[in-house]
Amino acid sequence: MEIMPLKFIVPFSLFLYLISALAHATDVKYCDKKTDYGVKVKGVEISPNPIARGHPATFSIAATTDKAISGGKLVIDVAYFGWHIYSETHDLCGETTCPVSVGDxxxxxxxxxxGFTPPGSYSLNMKMYDGNKNELTCIQFGFTIGFVSSVADI
Incomplete structure (x- = not known):
């Protein structure tokens, strides 16, 4: 058996790492492509990805604003294979540090x-409003809930 030379192993390993990173990238879309939102979303990180049933999942949304934000709310809607299944509203200041300064x-x-959450493909729609109920941004992205669940549901 012939061993692959080191000069091929390192580039091949880097290639596999990059493909893996791209496979877990979250594709974020604005709800209305024609609207110039005051809050621009740079990206979404989901941890873990895919999400495990019965375990906490964290959604981190990196954004930038051209105006300071003193308060507001987040409205989140979740769909499972296109069917609306869940909504919740959160105080913006409970999800980030307020007041939000101009910038990132x-x-x-x-x-x-x-633990009984069905595995599969979900989509999330998030709207951010300021304290005067003005829409600051609206984004959509998909995520996956895997087949892993907690020991408690066995």
Missing amino acids: FVVAHTQLLP
Whole structure:
């Protein structure tokens, strides 16, 4: 058996790492491509990815704003294979540090998903409003809940 030379192993390993990172990238879309939202979303990180049933999942949304934000709310809607299944509203200041200064900030939300949550493809729609109920941004992205569950549901 011939051993692969080191000069091929390192580039091949780097290639596999990059493919793996791209496979877990979260594709974020604005709800209305024509709207110039005051809050621009740079990206979404989901941890763990895929999400494990019966375990906490954290959604971290990196964004930037051109105006300071003193308060507001987040409205989250979740769909499972296109069917609306869940909605919740959160105080913006409970998900990030307020007041939000002009520039970059992160909105982070952790959710414990019940062990009976069905595995599969989900989509999330998040709207952010300021204290005067003006829509600051609206994004959509998909995520996956895996087949792993907690020992408690066995």
